[in-house]
Amino acid sequence: MTFSSTLNAFHGTFQIPLSSEVGAWAATVEVNSFDDGYGNKGPVSSVLKPFTVAPAILTVSATTNYNNYTVGSIVVIYASIVTPGGYNFTSGAVTATTYHSSTQIGSPLSLFYDQSRGKWVGSYTVNSTNPPGIWQIQVNASDIYANMGQGSTSTLVTVPASPPQQSSTFNYLLIAAVVVIAGLTILVSWIFYGRKRVLRKVLKVDIEAIHAEAKKVENQDFFKKVQEQLKQQRKENDNTPNG
CATH class of the missing domain: 2.60.40.10 (Immunoglobulins)
Structure with a gap:
């Protein structure tokens, strides 16, 4: 301990470790623990100062x-x-x-x-x-x-807001719409190409019929010409005098 002229008393410090027990403590000054070097000592009896130690507030x-x-x-x-x-x-x-x-x-x-x-x-x-x-x-x-x-x-x-989740009903409707659109596309394509094929067949049949009729007409003209020639020869034979 050292003497403080400000306090006009001896004082000392002691750091209480964090691991110390809490509860009642006491500071004591033992008999004749002070000595000024000139033979003056004291105290003549122990001095006790109790105090309490509590957990540390960190x-x-x-x-x-x-x-x-x-x-x-x-x-x-x-x-x-x-x-x-x-x-x-x-x-x-x-x-x-x-x-x-x-x-x-x-x-x-x-x-x-x-x-x-x-x-x-x-x-x-x-x-x-x-x-x-x-x-x-x-x-x-x-x-x-x-x-x-x-x-x-x-x-x-x-935190950025998350986009709202689509309901399962909306997802089902979306899938159904896609399926319907795909089905309509296939149906339209089938109708278009099917009609095109039918028109080609009808056109082919009509052309063949025209050729057949043309041949018939040609044959009829030929027979008419032959008949006319035979008639002409008969007339000529009838007009020729007998010898």
Whole structure:
């Protein structure tokens, strides 16, 4: 202990470890534990000062790497945790729980201590099913000795709206329409090409009939000419005098 002229008293400090037991403690000054070097000693009887030790309240400061995220973004959570004595809290359990309008998003995320940063770190990937808006991230720290603390931060998450899903009835109607259109197309094609084939057959038959009639006509003219020639010869024979 040292003498403080400001306090006009001797004073000393003692750092209570996080692993210390909680409950009733006492600071004592033993008999003749003070000596000024000139033979003056004291006290003549022990001095006792009781006090109570409670679990430590840890100071937690939470931050994120950015302030705005969207689907596929990685939200990195940092937590700086300090003991009442000003030392980094490096051993224990630290979790980050995310909320949107008091509704928890996913499961609590366990953070790990990054020695190089002197902070606890964890990450979460935003997916399309997450709600958009302001997210509250609460970080809780504790150890096996009941020392604990919590802190929070917030960030904005933007999730694009998903297109409305088509009902099964609409899908069935769409399929039915496609089938009907395909059927009509086949029917029209069959009628068109079928009629074309019939017209070709009828046209072919008509042409053959015309040729046949033409041949008949030609044959009739031929017989008429032969008959006319025979008549002419008969006339000539009748007009010739007998010798």
